[in-house]
Amino acid sequence: MARAPSSLFGHLFLLVALVASIPNHTSAADVELVCSKGFDALLGEIKSQPETEQKKVDTDQFEVYAIGFNLYSVTTARHPAHPTIVRRQIIESKEGISLDMTACSFGDKKAFDALMKEFEKLNEAMKRQIQRDHH
Numbered sequence: 001m002a003r004a005p006s007s008l009f010g011h012l013f014l015l016v017a018l019v020a021s022i023p024n025h026t027s028a029a030d031v032e033l034v035c036s037k038g039f040d041a042l043l044g045e046i047k048s049q050p051e052t053e054q055k056k057v058d059t060d061q062f063e064v065y066a067i068g069f070n071l072y073s074v075t076t077a078r079h080p081a082h083p084t085i086v087r088r089q090i091i092e093s094k095e096g097i098s099l100d101m102t103a104c105s106f107g108d109k110k111a112f113d114a115l116m117k118e119f120e121k122l123n124e125a126m127k128r129q130i131q132r133d134h135h
Contacts, residue, residue, distance in 0.1 A: 035104035039083040080111035
């Protein structure tokens with residue numbers, strides 16, 4: 001089994017913690033990623049929400065912010081795909097819990113594509129974890 005890159009591995013644990021909080025969580029506003037706004041405007045909007053909580057991660061390639069059931073992973077200048085923002089949203093429905101991902105990239109396309117593949121692997125790991133925890 002392939003391991004997720006260490007720079008993203010901590011994101012999995014942040015999502016697991018968000019899922020665990022679902023029964024006790026009240027709805028919060030989220031920031032929809034409208035790429036035409038640009039990187040700086042989107043980041044400013046994320047940071048300015050009263051519910052925004054910056055999460056600690058073990059990498060200097062990302063900053064991570066949580067707003068409700070939304071986790072925003074923002075590349076720093078040290079990441080090849082910078083500037084990029086990835087939003088992963090946990091959605092609860094009658095069918096169970098699912099994960100939706102959207103992203104805006106303003107940098108290198110190849111680096112962004114590689115980053116998205118890493119996140120897709122993490123999303124699959126997250127879905128397996130949710131299934132184990134909720135069944």
